[in-house]
Amino acid sequence: MMRYDQLIHEGPRQSSPSLLQLASVSATVFCAVFGIGYTFSGGLVENYATTRPVQTQPAALILPKAVRYAGVSQGPQVESREARTALHAAATGTVNRDSTLQRPKVDPKKTVLIGVAADSGCGKSTFMRRLTGIFGGGKPTPLGGGFGTGGWETNTLVSDKTTVMCLDDYHLNDRAGRKVTGLTALDQRENNFDLMFEQMSSLKRGETIAKPIYNHVNGTLDTPEEIAPASIMIIEGLHPLLDDRVAGLLDFSIYLDISDRVKFAWKIQRDMAERGWALEDIKKDIEKRKPDFDKYVAPQRAKADMVIEVLPSRLAPPKDETAPLEYLRVRLIQKTTTKHFDPVYLIEKGSSVTWKPCGDNLQCEYPGLQLAYYTEEYMGHPAEVLEMDGVIHNLKEGLYVEKFLHNTGAKEFGELTQELLKGQNSPGGDNGTGFMQTLAALKIREIYERATGEKA
C-alpha cells in the first residue's frame, strides 16, 4: 500500500509564495475569476509542480463513481463523459498526485469544512485569498497546477492549513455532455451530489480522495487529483448548500450574493469593455442564466450561516441603470443561531445603528463611509446585519472603524486593520467587499479554533 508521507519533491518552488503567486493561481480558477477586473498572467507558472500523469490508485483512495442515492434527483450522465473525460481514467484507477505537498497528517476531529456558495465571477478567488491569508505562517502552495508544463489544470488552492476546492469539479457532465442533456451547469441534475457527499464525508473522516477536475478552459472532465484532508477545508462553487447531505457536513457556510445590478455592471465591465459585446447581448446572457440560478443557487441563501450581499451604493448611487458602479454597499448578514459563531456587531449588540465615521475626527474623501448594524428576519431566520457603504481610504480609518466593532474575531485590536491593509490592492480592498470578506475570514478562523480547540 502506498505511503502518503513519501511524496516526492518535484520541480523548483518559490521559497515564499506570496499573494502575488496566489493571484497567479487564481487566474486559472475560472469558476471564480471574472468580474473583478483583476487578473495576473502566469509569470510564475513555470514554478508550479509537475507530476507523474498516471499512477496506480491505492486501495484507500476514494474514487469518483456513479453512485445514486435514494431520493436524489440526478440528471443523465451522457455517453460523452465516459468517452471524453479523465473521470474515465479515475474509474480505472488513474489519479494526479501533487508530489510536492508535504502536509502533516490531520486529526479528523481537528478539521472544519466550510462552504462558500456563489455564482461564477463573483469574486470568490479574491475571497479565497483573503481567507487562506488569515491562516498565517502558511506558504500557500497550489496543489498541482503547472498547466502546459506537464502538470494538470486544477481549481484547487492549497496552503499550509487550508485546502479550497471548487465544486465545478463535481459537474456530472462536461460541456459537450451538457449540450446533449440540454441542461445548464446550474441545474441540480448536472451536478454529482452523491459523489460530492461521499468525498466530503471521506475528507472529514480523515481519508484522502481522488477528486474529479472540471477543466474550465476546454470544458472537459480531466484526470482526478488527489486531495488530502486539511485543517480548514473549503468548498466553493454554485451548490455547497443545495444538497442537504453535503450541507449537513459543513461547519459553517457563506453565500456571496451579488445583486443583479452589480452583476450587470461587472459583466458590462468585462464583456463590453474587454470583449466588445453589445449591451443587448449582455442582458440576454444574464436573462438566460437567471431561471436556473434562481431555482438552484439563490435558495441556498436561506441555508447559509452568513450572506455577503453586494449592492449598489446608496451613499454615491450610480447615475443611471447602466452606469458603472464605482461604489458599493455591502451587507454581512449573520444568522444568530450558528454554533461556534457570535455575529460581528457595531457599537451595541442587538440594537440598530447607522454610523458615518467621517466628520470632525476623521476626514474622508468622497464618497465617505457609512456603517450600519441592525437585526432583521432574513429568509425566515433571525439575523444580525453589518453594512458598509463607501470606501475606506487609509489605515487610520480602518482602525477608527475597528474601534467600534465587536466580535470581529481579531485576536487583538488592530488585526482587522492589518488584514485590510494586506488586501489593500486586491479587488474591493477599499470597500465593503474586502471589508466583509476579511471579517468573514477572521470569523472562520475563530470558528475553527472554537470547534477544534486548536490555535490557527
Place this chain on the structure above:
Amino acid sequence: MMRYDQLIHEGPRQSSPSLLQLASVSATVFCAVFGIGYTFSGGLVENYATTRPVQTQPAALILPKAVRYAGVSQGPQVESREARTALHAAATGTVNRDSTLQRPKVDPKKTVLIGVAADSGCGKSTFMRRLTGIFGGGKPTPLGGGFGTGGWETNTLVSDKTTVMCLDDYHLNDRAGRKVTGLTALDQRENNFDLMFEQMSSLKRGETIAKPIYNHVNGTLDTPEEIAPASIMIIEGLHPLLDDRVAGLLDFSIYLDISDRVKFAWKIQRDMAERGWALEDIKKDIEKRKPDFDKYVAPQRAKADMVIEVLPSRLAPPKDETAPLEYLRVRLIQKTTTKHFDPVYLIEKGSSVTWKPCGDNLQCEYPGLQLAYYTEEYMGHPAEVLEMDGVIHNLKEGLYVEKFLHNTGAKEFGELTQELLKGQNSPGGDNGTGFMQTLAALKIREIYERATGEKA
C-alpha cells in the same frame, strides 16, 4: 431709603412647593401655556403671597420709562397705555413687591442670564419647570401671584436660584393700544427693547428692577413688580434675541422651534377640541400670525446657541395633514462655538450616528425610539445635532440611552434619567421635547457652574 432685606412675610406658604405647585403657577403664565393639553386649576392659589398693592418706589429701583435709544426702531406708544395700565403707576413710583421672598444677595459676577425664545403656546412653561427643577434644593416660590386674592397677576416664576421672566411684560402697548397702532405683539415696534435692555443690564449689575407686567387675561399693562437679581435669570418670550443689545447680555440662548405642522396640530387640539373652532378658522388664525412671526421671531434661530426643533415623527408619521401628532421628532441643534458649552453627543463626537436602542437588549413599545447625532451647518453656523424620534416608556430605556450620550451635563451617570423620571407626567415627558428640555436644563446648570465657578 427702603431696605430690601426687610421684606415682610405675608400669608401662609407651602413648606415644600412641588412640581405640582409650579404647574399651578404655570396656568397663569399665559405666554407659554397652550398647546400642551395640560393645565392645572388653581387649587393652591390661596397659598400664594398677597401683597400691598401700592408702595413707595425707592430711588435705586430702575423703573420702566420711555427712553428711546438711537437707531432702534420702536413703535408709537399710544395714549391708551398711559391711561389704562399700571405702567403709569410705575412712572409715578408705584411697584408691587413680593414681601415673602427672602433671597440672599447675589454677587453680580456669579449670575448668568439665559434667553429662551419661542412663540406663545410652545410649551415654555413646561420647559421652565424642567429648568428650575434642575437647580436642586430649591423651594420654587412664585413671585407675587395670588390673582383674585389681593395679589397681582404675574408672569414671573421664582425659585431659590432662578428667576424666569416673561418678555411679554415688555410689550410697549396693551391690547387696546395695539388696536390703535394696528400692529401685532410680534412686531418689533410693539416691544420696548430699550427698557428690556436697560433692566436686564441693571439685573446683571446686581440692581433690583421694577419690571412692567403684561396681563394676559385682560391684555392690560399692570402695576410693575419688583425683581431682584438671581443666580440664574431666564428671560423667555418672543424676542430675547431680536435686539442685539439684549442678545449681547445673554450668557446662553435657546430657541424653541415648533414646526408649522406641530403648531397646527396643537392648535387643532386646543381650539377645535376644547373651544369648538372650525378647521378653517384655525388655519386663518395661523396664517394671520405668520408674516410677523417669520419677520420678527423666526430669524432669532440664527442667533441662538441652541435650538430645540419639534417636528412630526418619521418613525410613526401622522396619517394625513390634519391628523393629530401622536409622536414627535425633536432635534437639539447645538452651536459648536458657544462659550462654556460643549455639545451633547451620541457615541462618537463629530461623526454621524443613528441609533435605535430597541432590539435584543431592550423591548420597546410602538413606535419605539430612534436617536441620531450628526453635524450640520445650521443657518450659517456649524452645529452638532442630537435627534430623538418616538418615546421612552420607562426608566430602563432612559438609562440605556444615557449610557451612550456624552457631555450631557449630568454630574453622575443616571442623573439625566432621574430628571426625566421627575418630569415623566409633564407634557412631552416621554418624548423628545421632555428629553431635550431636560438636557438643555442640565447644560444650563453646567454653563452656570463654568461661568461663575459656583456649584449649583
